[in-house]
Amino acid sequence: MFDRYDVIVVGGGHAGCEAAACAATLGSKVLLISSNLKTLGQMSCNPSIGGIAKGQIIREIDALGGFSGIVTDISSIQFRMLNTSKGPAMWSPRAQCDRNLFSKTWRQTLENIPNVDFWQDTVTEILVQNNTVIGVKTQMQISILSKSVVITAGTFLNGKIFIGNKNFNAGRIGEFPALGLTENLISLGFKSGKMKTGTPPRVDGRSLNYEAMIEQKGDENPEHFSFDKKIHSPLTTENQMSCFMTYTNAKVHDILRSGFSQSPLFNAIIKGKGPRYCPSIEDKIVRFSSRDRHPIFVEPEGRWTTEVYINGFSSSLPEDVQYKALKEVPGFENMKMITPAYAIEYDYFPSTQLFNTLETKIIKNLYFAGQVNGTTGYEEAACQGLVAGVNAHLKINDKEPLNVTRTNSYIGVLVDDLVTKENDVEEPYRMFTSRAEFRISLRNDNADCRLSQMGYEIGLLSQERYDQFLEKEKNIEQLKNSLNIKLNPGEISQCLNTNETKMETVAALIQRPHVTLHDFSKNEKMAKIIGNFDKEVVESVEVEIKYAAYIEKEKELLERFQKLNEIRIADDFDYDSIKNLSNEGRQRLKMIRPRTLGSASQILGVSVSDLTILMAYIRKM
Numbered sequence: 170m171f172d173r174y175d176v177i178v179v180g181g182g183h184a185g186c187e188a189a190a191c192a193a194t195l196g197s198k199v200l201l202i203s204s205n206l207k208t209l210g211q212m213s214c215n216p217s218i219g220g221i222a223k224g225q226i227i228r229e230i231d232a233l234g235g236f237s238g239i240v241t242d243i244s245s246i247q248f249r250m251l252n253t254s255k256g257p258a259m260w261s262p263r264a265q266c267d268r269n270l271f272s273k274t275w276r277q278t279l280e281n282i283p284n285v286d287f288w289q290d291t292v293t294e295i296l297v298q299n300n301t302v303i304g305v306k307t308q309m310q311i312s313i314l315s316k317s318v319v320i321t322a323g324t325f326l327n328g329k330i331f332i333g334n335k336n337f338n339a340g341r342i343g344e345f346p347a348l349g350l351t352e353n354l355i356s357l358g359f360k361s362g363k364m365k366t367g368t369p370p371r372v373d374g375r376s377l378n379y380e381a382m383i384e385q386k387g388d389e390n391p392e393h394f395s396f397d398k399k400i401h402s403p404l405t406t407e408n409q410m411s412c413f414m415t416y417t418n419a420k421v422h423d424i425l426r427s428g429f430s431q432s433p434l435f436n437a438i439i440k441g442k443g444p445r446y447c448p449s450i451e452d453k454i455v456r457f458s459s460r461d462r463h464p465i466f467v468e469p470e471g472r473w474t475t476e477v478y479i480n481g482f483s484s485s486l487p488e489d490v491q492y493k494a495l496k497e498v499p500g501f502e503n504m505k506m507i508t509p510a511y512a513i514e515y516d517y518f519p520s521t522q523l524f525n526t527l528e529t530k531i532i533k534n535l536y537f538a539g540q541v542n543g544t545t546g547y548e549e550a551a552c553q554g555l556v557a558g559v560n561a562h563l564k565i566n567d568k569e570p571l572n573v574t575r576t577n578s579y580i581g582v583l584v585d586d587l588v589t590k591e592n593d594v595e596e597p598y599r600m601f602t603s604r605a606e607f608r609i610s611l612r613n614d615n616a617d618c619r620l621s622q623m624g625y626e627i628g629l630l631s632q633e634r635y636d637q638f639l640e641k642e643k644n645i646e647q648l649k650n651s652l653n654i655k656l657n658p659g660e661i662s663q664c665l666n667t668n669e670t671k672m673e674t675v676a677a678l679i680q681r682p683h684v685t686l687h688d689f690s691k692n693e694k695m696a697k698i699i700g701n702f703d704k705e706v707v708e709s710v711e712v713e714i715k716y717a718a719y720i721e722k723e724k725e726l727l728e729r730f731q732k733l734n735e736i737r738i739a740d741d742f743d744y745d746s747i748k749n750l751s752n753e754g755r756q757r758l759k760m761i762r763p764r765t766l767g768s769a770s771q772i773l774g775v776s777v778s779d780l781t782i783l784m785a786y787i788r789k790m
């Protein structure tokens with residue numbers, strides 16, 4: 170019934186879709202197995218993509234040749250660039266999406282890739298021979314052979330939903346969990362644990378009073394995630410849908426407290442740890458007891474539905490308590506609930522059991538990606554799917570793995586954190602800009618400059634996209650050179666409304682705080698120069714000039730770190746042969762088995778002294 174596949178992807182969420190699309194684009198014959206093919210790329214929680222650090226990840230996926238940015242642009246209903254009042258390292262794109270269109274677009278994207286096949290079923294067993302994966306076995310008792318397998322099971326592994334004292338097995342509300350696979354993987358030698366996440370209620374937007382709320386509009390000139398000039402977001406200034414903000418109050422909190430005795434979170438019924446940076450509303454009330462209100466964000470789920478997502482009201486309290494409390498929120502007085510909030514507990518596998526290719530250390534050609542690795546968020550899952558799918562293809566074709574590192578991408582930071590910092594996965598891992606040491610260099614605007622060459626060389630980024638990147642690089646260089654033009658004091662005063670006394674180059678003037686290239690559009694010579702380049706090029710050049718000193722300083726640190734990453738460590742390296750390593754350092758190195766000295770430097774418990782000794786030993790060898 171089935172031929173042998175190159176790559177089998179287990180699960181059709183954000184990680185699974187990206188893994189299948191990327192591996193197939195590279196030329197692998199891929200089978201995507203999902204228990205429900207109608208929910209591929211489903212936005213299980215919030216109907217948005219991007220945000221702080223997460224927006225950078227999506228742009229990096231796109232720069233490498235992945236698909237999440239394109240799917241987001243096609244399904245966007247609002248776009249905002251966050252943190253524009255701060256430095257460019259903090260600027261982060263975020264798009265509100267049409268939930269149904271997002272899933273539909275992912276399905277169409279996958280169906281348009283000839284190498285992708287689909288099978289609706291649940292995988293219950295990984296088939297292994299000589300310590301190497303050879304395929305999977307499904308709930309229908311069908312064995313399907315493959316050269317590699319990528320597991321992206323999300324919250325479905327022994328998933329259990331909690332609403333007050335009620336609980337039932339589910340991967341998400343209305344869908345069956347995946348049973349048997351966790352136990353199979355444990356029997357093969359993997360360690361597993363429990364994690365928890367939650368989602369807020371959905372309500373009927375027709376029942377809300379938006380006049381009692383604060384409107385949050387999209388950007389006046391909405392941008393996009395994809396660098397592909399052929400992909401155009403349907404958004405305009407006029408057709409964006411607004412989000413709204415309101416607040417809880419003391420009465421809301423009192424009602425919620427009345428249900429605490431029935432909270433599985435406080436009764437220790439839920440064992441898994443949830444994300445502290447995205448707590449439930451009941452957790453907020455306890456942790457921030459001095460606050461008499463918390464913000465609630467009302468987000469539309471699409472153009473063709475009245476359903477809205479109540480961001481900030483995640484809960485596992487009984488549905489009647491949720492309902493009574495929400496009715497006291499300004500604008501919700503006549504609210505009609507569609508789906509209650511719930512918590513979900515599921516199995517995950519600590520990611521220190523993986524190499525930085527996301528291949529498992531125990532079973533060859535078996536890869537884990539997404540929430541199964543202890544992460545949370547669509548963006549974190551999608552980039553892991555790309556890394557796992559690409560590396561699965563590259564390995565079975567005897568090619569070098571994808572080289573994402575802390576120095577070239579947020580994706581590299583995420584992967585390095587996952588495989589080296591086991592203490593960080595006591596709660597779901599989420600990407601923050603603070604996790605990146607070189608965040609001034611890892612901006613959202615230059616993701617293509619950092620990663621397009623790599624995407625093109627492995628074959629994921631098309632020739633057309635690569636040519637667009639080369640054109641952008643050429644334009645950036647041309648504009649930079651054009652800014653060496655000198656303006657006389659009168660011209661400068663006209664543009665900047667100041668009293669200047671000497672001539673200056675535009676490049677020098679740009680380095681001043683609050684001075685932008687747009688200021689010089691009043692000058693005829695400069696207006697012609699700037700008018701030859703698109704907004705993306707102008708903004709990139711402006712950032713590079715204005716922050717040149719900081720970028721240069723970071724570049725020096727980056728080069729030092731890259732030298733550490735160039736020192737390779739064999740997978741079977743004998744750490745016991747180095748007598749002077751600390752006991753803790755030796756234990757951590759043996760458990761995690763970093764592939765470079767740079768990765769070794771990120772391991773908790775490995776001291777500077779350990780690194781120095783290890784480097785000297787490797788060089789001596």
